[in-house]
Amino acid sequence: MLQNNVKPHYSQPERKLFREIIDRYLPYWPLFLLLVTLCIVGAAVYLRYAIPVYESTATLLIKDEKKGLDDSKVLESLNLFGSKKIVENEIEIIRSRTLAKEVVRNLHLYAPVKEEGRFVDRSAYVKSPIIIEAPVPDSMKEANKVYFSYDPVKKLVQINGKVYLVNRWVVTDYGRLKFKPNPLYEAPKEPRQLYFSLLNVKFVANGLLNNLKVSPASKLATVIDLSIRDEIPRRAEDILNELMDSYNRAAINDKNELAKNTLNFVDERLSKVMQELDTAESRIQNYKTEQGIVDMSEQGKQFLENVGLNDQKVSEMNVQLAVLDQVEKYVNSKDNKAGIVPSTLGVNDPSLSTMLDKLYESEIEYERLRKTTAENNPILVSLNNEIEKIKPNIRELIGNQRKNLLAGLNNLNTTSNKYSSVLRTMPQKERELLVISRQQSIKNNIYTFLLQKKEETMLSYSSTVSDSRLIDHGESTLLPVSPKTKLIYLGAILLAIAMGIGIVALRQGLNHTIDLRSDIEAVTTVPIIGELVADNTKSEIVVADGRRNYVAEQFRQLRTSLGYLGINNRKKKIAVTSSVAGEGKSFVSANLAISLALTGKKVVVLELDLRKPKISSVFEVTHEFGMTNYLIGDKEPDEIIRRTAVNPNLFIIPSGPIPPNPSELILNGKIQEMLDYLDRIFDVIILDTSPVSPVTDAYILSEFCDATLYVVRHGVTPRNYIEQLDENNKVRVLKNLAIVFNGVPIRGLGKNGYGYGYVHAYGHGGRKNGKSNGKSTITDKAVRIYHKVFSGGKD
Structure with a gap:
């Protein structure tokens, strides 16, 4: 007999954890696919308009010995030079704001020129015909987006309708400026509108230092590596060269x-x-x-x-x-x-x-x-x-x-x-x-x-x-170092996955129902004896002779697993219940009965959900008279037993008229007499009872049975009801209790498998009516590999 504290065996906990993750998130693959698509499209748009950034590097040697004339005896008495440097100190000097501001002034970086684009403006460091110089950059008037045009023939600069000569100090609306020809000018293929800005020297210097990296080449050498990133390779080189020149001038x-x-x-x-x-x-x-x-x-x-x-x-x-x-x-x-x-x-x-x-x-x-x-x-x-x-x-x-x-x-x-x-x-x-x-x-x-x-x-x-x-x-890279296309796309995919996980986790966090097998195992010790995938057909009967689909095969597996509960020729009475209505209790009772009847056993189903009977309608049997009539003494057992049209070995005792006092009728002692009578005639007796949460009928009827199947449905069964199975000792009251997990969603991109360890292909995809069509799809192979690795199955 299967004990209540027995759980499914997993040889490797890691496989179980991985399978649980797959089971939790794979049903939402359309969401993940949508998010990945959107993020990849967003990444592509970003890369289309992102400004490429290049890196320029330079190397500077800090001398650690005295060279030249300062070794001579003539200069020795003057003691003018101390040549040994501390590399760390020199790095701080190179990164000083003083040198950075000098570079900004010398290269006129305080007056950048840009070309206007449809979405992104780009630097015109080498595409501008002029450069702008201020007499005192540290105290000049700041300005933003000053549009101008340049006449290369007359060498005139036009701003706001006013014309200025180049190479002369002129008074403009933005202060005293000088427009000089740009020695680096390269005529663009498609000229665009140009504008310049006048920026604070300190602000530009701080931006320069943020992009500048200065570090020792090694611990034993007095060599310093300098690098800076910029959208214009030539400007990055000029900045490094001017920085090193300014450093040398300051040192001298x-x-x-x-x-x-x-x-x-x-x-x-x-x-x-x-x-x-x-x-x-x-x-x-x-x-x-x-x-x-x-x-x-x-x-x-x-x-x-x-x-x-x-x-x-x-x-x-x-x-x-x-x-x-x-x-x-x-x-x-x-x-x-x-x-x-x-x-x-x-x-x-x-x-x-x-x-x-x-x-x-x-x-x-x-x-x-x-x-x-x-x-x-x-x-x-x-x-x-x-x-x-x-x-x-x-x-x-x-x-x-x-x-x-x-x-x-x-x-x-x-x-x-x-x-x-x-x-x-x-x-x-x-x-x-x-x-x-x-x-x-x-x-x-x-x-x-x-x-x-x-x-x-x-x-x-x-x-x-x-x-x-x-x-x-200073020498710049031939290819941009940013943005990194592969990393951007990888980041987009990871972001999409993270967003998907977050959405699913939020949804499941707000959801108080059972979603996964692991949700059940986390809150109760009751064993799970079977799992049934969600069936999209509207038919209540999914098991029939010759039919080989997912659910039918799972009911056959459930039929086999009843042996672990001790169901045999002597112990044959099975109660089927659930937490609340709508969990598929009658669906499980009916199809399990059919599956047992297909083996040649004589099976009877008792419709004991006297408040809301349903199973008689599943078998298309009227319930004008039935258990209620027997319990009040109007009928004998043989008068209310009805053969179903589904299988000659399958019988049903319908509920009969709905009584006002079902619990009292069940307790009048006639149930035991009925079961004793049926025990002599049938091989298996299935009791379709009421849910346990609103009434106590299931607890009463479980005492007469040899085993109890507790139906839990994905997305329907409240989590707290399963927690109460152990807390309220329901495990002991419901005899030989086991759980049937119903309505499990298919875990995969197709219909060839689902994520709970039962993966076969019957009547779907690559097979029809149990026969192979001779084709093996990628999905089939993936399913078989998944089953083999995570479920211990075989191909």
């Missing part, structure tokens, strides 16, 4: 800031020394004239030469001390500006030069990033901390260098005092001339030294190169 300008500062320092010192030198030379000339001295003695010349070397060293040390004072003043300053670090002119201290170089690099990077990022940016915070750590080290190095210079200066002063003692032994006139000449020699040495440093600085300034090198110029 930053590097030249220190050279400019050094030149200012040297020029200032030269101006003072030149005045002092002129004064000294004038004093010598005046003294010689007044004293009548033509030349000094050999002793004086020797003295002047010796003391001059000593004085030159003293002058150089004084210059170095002045440089140290300037550097220290800068380091101690709280409002110093990045990029103007004083040079270590003449100070030969590698450690100090290295530390100043680091300070220069850090402050330059800090200043660049500060323009484009927030103050709490981790990179900015790290750079600021690095700067604060470098400054104390520089102060310490300056102090040590100053001590060394002062010690050397004291030694030189001692030597100078010795020369002064020698000078006092010379004649007065020569002694005074030597003193004046000595001052002139000192100033001359200082002047020569500063002049040499100025020449070196100017040489370095003119030979400055960027710390980056362009590897690949």
Whole structure:
């Protein structure tokens, strides 16, 4: 006997889940087909008018070593260049709004020209005969869709009926503008109306940055990859090339800031020394004239030469001390500006030069990033901390260098005092001339030294190169990267499927009836003994001798499955009930009885739905008298048994007149007598009872039976009634209960199968009257594969 908690066996849960999904959504294939068609058509329309987008890429190398003249000893003392870069910082600089706005200004992207289309306007970057330039783009008046025409012969631009010359600044209704010939102009095959707009530079720059991608080529390399997408390939290339040029110009300008500062320092010192030198030379000339001295003695010349070397060293040390004072003043300053670090002119201290170089690099990077990022940016915070750590080290190095210079200066002063003692032994006139000449020699040495440093600085300034090198110029793809046709169509199909699933899920969510076998299995442990597909014919009788269709075969399968309920020669009484009216209870009773009668068994059907009898009309038997007459004692059992015209082995006991008290009649004890009588005559007894929800007749009659078939119909049976089978112990009251799932929709595109594991072709499609027509369609094959994979069947 089949136990109530027995469920259909599935060897693989995955197959069951997949089959459940197919069963749930396949009946709605027309909806999915419609949605897929609409979405594909929509995708095709979108692709027809979508503007293709191309991608341009470029490669930039950030140098990590010093090259060229900045390796020379001539420039080493100036410490002008720090070449090592942090790639991440350079990426931030390239993506800065400052550079982006410069690109917008240089390429006149703030005044785009477009050609008007029927549905979509397209850029005329290379199709416009002119470009528009504003004197101050950042403060120009904004305008939208300014239509114009151009006369290439007279070189005139016409706007709103007014004519303007090209290559001249003109005053228009939209401000002061200049119209220039477009060097990239390519005459279109079909000229269209052109218009230009005047856009905010910041707005255009932000749009440029949104499309720009900057990333390191690899973790170990100092190479940066740049890419940008644009509808015009040439414009994308121009943007990348101009961006890299602007980046290099900005880097060179930053590097030249220190050279400019050094030149200012040297020029200032030269101006003072030149005045002092002129004064000294004038004093010598005046003294010689007044004293009548033509030349000094050999002793004086020797003295002047010796003391001059000593004085030159003293002058150089004084210059170095002045440089140290300037550097220290800068380091101690709280409002110093990045990029103007004083040079270590003449100070030969590698450690100090290295530390100043680091300070220069850090402050330059800090200043660049500060323009484009927030103050709490981790990179900015790290750079600021690095700067604060470098400054104390520089102060310490300056102090040590100053001590060394002062010690050397004291030694030189001692030597100078010795020369002064020698000078006092010379004649007065020569002694005074030597003193004046000595001052002139000192100033001359200082002047020569500063002049040499100025020449070196100017040489370095003119030979400055960027710390980056362009590897690949901007180059665009030959084919557009967007829109991607395959992805668009795939997305349209997926969208259609998602919409279909959503609609079906919403419909089923609002539906409180049973739709699928899994809906039954989810709420009750009662086994499902059979499934019956929806029959579109209006006939109530679908089983007949020789008829081989879906429903007939399923009733034959149901007939076989009765053995699992213990129905045999001794246990032969079967009650058929349902939840509510309209679920096919009488349909199941009648056709199951016919199916049993076809096997040669003698079958009788009792029409015990005394309130709403129907099965007698199915067999075209009148119910003027029947069970009601027997129950009230008017008739005997043999008087109310009627043979049907469907099959000689099939009999029916009609309900008779509708009584006012059916439940009381059923409980009067005569039912048992009737069943005992029929048990001796018939092989199978089927009781067609009332639905269980409104009345209790089925519960009463189930006690007299050996099994109970509970009919559940797709889209009709309320879900809560099936839930109550377990909750209200109806499983125990209804003896040996099993469910027959009726009205199951065909799951497929044709009539060759449905999705609940029973797939055969009888009298449909490829077969007629049980015989093959010799043709095997794709649908047939698909059905057989489905049956084999998901139902455990065979071809």
